[in-house]
Amino acid sequence: MFVFCPKLFVILQHIFLIMQGLIFDIKRYAIHDGPGIRTTVFLKGCPLRCRWCHNPESQHLEPELMPQNRKLGDRTFVDNRTVGYTITPEALMKEIRKDHVFFEESGGGVTFSGGEPLLQAPFLLECLRRCKAENIHTCVDTAGAVHTPLLDEICQCTDTFLYDVKTAKEPTFKDYIGTPYSTVIDNLRRIAEAGTHIIARIPVIPGVNDSENEIDAIINLLAGIPQIHEVNLLPFHRTGADKYKRLGRTWDMGNTPNLKAEDLTSMQQRFVDAGFETKV
Numbered sequence: 001m002f003v004f005c006p007k008l009f010v011i012l013q014h015i016f017l018i019m020q021g022l023i024f025d026i027k028r029y030a031i032h033d034g035p036g037i038r039t040t041v042f043l044k045g046c047p048l049r050c051r052w053c054h055n056p057e058s059q060h061l062e063p064e065l066m067p068q069n070r071k072l073g074d075r076t077f078v079d080n081r082t083v084g085y086t087i088t089p090e091a092l093m094k095e096i097r098k099d100h101v102f103f104e105e106s107g108g109g110v111t112f113s114g115g116e117p118l119l120q121a122p123f124l125l126e127c128l129r130r131c132k133a134e135n136i137h138t139c140v141d142t143a144g145a146v147h148t149p150l151l152d153e154i155c156q157c158t159d160t161f162l163y164d165v166k167t168a169k170e171p172t173f174k175d176y177i178g179t180p181y182s183t184v185i186d187n188l189r190r191i192a193e194a195g196t197h198i199i200a201r202i203p204v205i206p207g208v209n210d211s212e213n214e215i216d217a218i219i220n221l222l223a224g225i226p227q228i229h230e231v232n233l234l235p236f237h238r239t240g241a242d243k244y245k246r247l248g249r250t251w252d253m254g255n256t257p258n259l260k261a262e263d264l265t266s267m268q269q270r271f272v273d274a275g276f277e278t279k280v
């Protein structure tokens with residue numbers, strides 16, 4: 001039986017100079033992942049473990065089984081779907097080019113999301129370079145928790161970073177998300193200093209980062225980074241809960257209810273008052 005070993009995967013890439021990425025989905029016609037109509041490429045692997053992560057199948061840097069109950073007539077059966085597959089930059093570009101007409105019509109492009117795309121920095125950079133060479137607009141949707149010497153080059157080839165700011169308090173980060181918080185802040189500052197456009201994205205999680213204290217801390221952090229003018233508030237939702245069961249993992253958010261856009265009206269106003277263009 002073939003067993004995927006992430007370390008071996010990286011070592012083999014270096015020895016044989018095979019450039020491949022591990023992705024788990026390509027979503028077409030996305031309208032919430034940056035400007036215009038976008039093709040979102042989901043890279044697999046993330047060093048963080050946000051308790052509310054709605055893509056838990058994105059976290060491990062290896063393909064994994066995520067069984068799904070399906071119905072065929074009266075019969076129910078289990079579809080043992082494997083999540084994650086390798087792809088070369090050239091093969092990915094072929095997929096991306098299929099949507100070129102939508103990018104042109106809508107001012108859209110490609111968004112590299114995850115998981116954490118910076119975890120596969122060489123592959124990400126190669127794909128960004130190819131998109132830039134073909135004038136395709138690029139966004140990188142990142143939580144910034146990976147230190148990579150390629151970050152400056154990635155900045156040069158990226159039009160917009162969608163940068164997750166989950167909290168501005170280190171203890172909250174440690175309790176609910178993982179470590180290291182300092183890398184997230186360092187990377188945010190490095191990207192800002194490089195002059196790349198940044199939109200801050202804040203997943204609003206009841207009981208974690210929705211208190212006055214937490215929001216004040218986030219506003220103070222963002223106010224200290226003059227390159228950030230735009231904030232997206234992302235209401236918590238429970239869509240990942242079922243996936244945890246299917247992966248044999250524990251969903252730690254209990255009965256926390258979904259948030260609706262209107263629940264965030266007063267929070268949105270606080271960001272607006274602080275001078276940020278703010279969308280929910």
Ligand code: SF4
Nearest residue numbers: 046048050053115143
């Ligand atoms: S950073 Fe994103 S992909 Fe990683 S655990 Fe958190 S929500 Fe999931």
